[in-house]
Amino acid sequence: MMSLPLVARQTARKLFAHLHFLQTMSHANKMTADNLASVWVPTIMPSPMTNNAAQTAWSSKEVFVVRDLIIHFESIWESTESEKRREDAMRKILMRVLSNSAPSKDKPWFGCTIAGAVNEDRLKWMTAMMYGEHANILPTPR
Numbered sequence: 001m002m003s004l005p006l007v008a009r010q011t012a013r014k015l016f017a018h019l020h021f022l023q024t025m026s027h028a029n030k031m032t033a034d035n036l037a038s039v040w041v042p043t044i045m046p047s048p049m050t051n052n053a054a055q056t057a058w059s060s061k062e063v064f065v066v067r068d069l070i071i072h073f074e075s076i077w078e079s080t081e082s083e084k085r086r087e088d089a090m091r092k093i094l095m096r097v098l099s100n101s102a103p104s105k106d107k108p109w110f111g112c113t114i115a116g117a118v119n120e121d122r123l124k125w126m127t128a129m130m131y132g133e134h135a136n137i138l139p140t141p142r
Helices: 006-024 032-044 053-071 083-099 120-134
Strands: none
Touching: 006 032, 006 053, 006 083, 032 053
C-alpha cells in the first residue's frame, strides 16, 4: 500500500476502515466481508475483460483480495487511538439504536428535520461517523 500515491493511499485507508467497521457489525447488518467485497469489487477494481468467462474468473480473484483487505485492515493499516475511540463510540451508539429500533406509530424510524432528528442516538451515530469524536451534539429542540 505504501507504493500508492498519498491521496489514493489515504482514500483506500478510509474506505477499508469503514468497510472493516461494517463487517464487524455483520450480525446486525448482514454485510460480511464477502458480501462487502462482492459489492465493492466492480467499483474498486473494474475488469478490463470483455469476455464474460474471463471477467467472472478475474472478478472472483479480486473479491478474495478485497475481502482480505477488509478482514485484515488492522494488520495492514495501524489505527490511531482517536480512530479506535471513535469506532468504539459508534459501535456503542449503534448497538443502543439497534436494540431499540423497532418502528411503531409512536416511535418512527430515524428522520431529520431542520430543527433536529427524530432519534437523537441515530443523529449522534451519524455525526460521529462524519465528524469524529470532536463533534458537538446539541439537544434537539422540542
